[in-house]
Amino acid sequence: MKDKIKIYLDWNVIADFLDGNFKWLEDILFCNCENISIPFSAEHVDEATNIKLSNDHDTKSEIDRRLNYLSRISSNLYFVNDMIDTGYRIETPVSIFQTLNDVPLRIDINKLFSSFIDYDTLRNGRKKLELNQNTLNNIKPENAIPKINEIITSKKEIQEHIKNQNLDISFMGILKKALKISEESHSNTTYNDIISKKTTYQLNNLVVISFSLLDTFGFWSDKKSTYIRGSRFPDSRHAFNAIFMDVLISNDKRFCMKAEAVYKYLNLGPEVCFLKEDESRIRELLNTET
Incomplete structure (x- = not known):
């Protein structure tokens, strides 16, 4: 049995899907689950939840929407990078978010450095x-x-x-x-x-x-x-x-x-693909016809 093609989506691609953009790629990814896997990472969860709207209710609703979508597109396949080893396991983005939030006095490393x-x-x-x-x-x-x-x-x-x-x-x-x-x-x-x-x-x-x-x-x-x-x-x-x-x-x-x-x-x-310019190449790599 042929191994699935592993696709790593930068968070901005997922954000585009949430906004209704690049429907052609979204359709390919959702319609080829037998041949394609799209793992998510802690970095995806961190970016998905790094948002502050006008009130707490709207913020929570948007975070829920993002995490639910991340769950669907990844089929909850989590890429584990614990700095000792790497691998995959079935885990929901919500549970990873809870784990990240359980870290006491969590520091914004990006802002710090x-x-x-x-x-x-x-x-x-x-x-x-x-x-x-x-x-x-x-x-x-x-x-x-x-x-x-x-x-x-x-x-x-x-x-x-x-x-x-x-x-x-x-x-x-x-x-x-x-x-x-x-x-x-x-x-x-x-x-x-x-x-x-x-x-x-x-x-x-x-x-x-x-x-x-x-x-x-x-x-x-x-x-x-x-x-x-x-x-x-x-x-x-x-x-x-x-x-x-x-x-x-x-x-x-x-x-x-x-x-x-x-x-x-x-x-x-x-293989690195710039979404706005590489549609033909992406289709070729994912074995789909234009």
């Missing part, structure tokens, strides 16, 4: 490194990290500054340093070990940090309003979840381009 580096400071840093956003955004995703690497390692001022400090300022060098900081106990594990063993915690860090670095250097980076909200953090976690799927569909081109750049660089991940 979003202001660590001021947006204007970040832009000034890119200018000093001569990382031109318009130039970077015209690069194919598979060439994005090599190009950024070429730019930052060729700066004479940087080379002069670090020549006696034994620092690796390549993209992979910065990535390894960030990985070491994020998990000191695994600092001796090599990149190849992480990829071959797919140690979930480390692999999560590898994808999330790579995604965040791309945004930092200016490749299809977030607009100021999005940056301030910290949207790159849930985006990076969606990008990690999707590496266990066959197809990733999003209606956010910035997300798609960064995710594909990370996947190509690390030799990971699914």
Whole structure:
């Protein structure tokens, strides 16, 4: 029996379905349950419930509507990522929401980290490194990290500054340093070990940090309003979840381009489709006729 095609939908696609948009894709997904599975994640639940309307009654009604729809489109297939292992189990979005709310003094991590580096400071840093956003955004995703690497390692001022400090300022060098900081106990594990063993915690860090670095250097980076909200953090976690799927569909081109750049660089991940432009390709991947 052929395995089902696993589809990972970015939350914005589900939000579009709720608004009555992209009916053609919604119909494909609901009519091909025998061949397609659409797991949901804790990130989906978090975004579905991150809403505040004019009163509590309306807020609860909208959250219920979103969670019920998420339940229907996923058939309650929950993608588990507990930072030790990954897998699937049958669970309702409502129960996951309750579990998330049971965490005492739950902190908005996205908001907490979003202001660590001021947006204007970040832009000034890119200018000093001569990382031109318009130039970077015209690069194919598979060439994005090599190009950024070429730019930052060729700066004479940087080379002069670090020549006696034994620092690796390549993209992979910065990535390894960030990985070491994020998990000191695994600092001796090599990149190849992480990829071959797919140690979930480390692999999560590898994808999330790579995604965040791309945004930092200016490749299809977030607009100021999005940056301030910290949207790159849930985006990076969606990008990690999707590496266990066959197809990733999003209606956010910035997300798609960064995710594909990370996947190509690390030799990971699914086919990435930008919903507004890739209808024919999506139909082909899902084995449906136009």
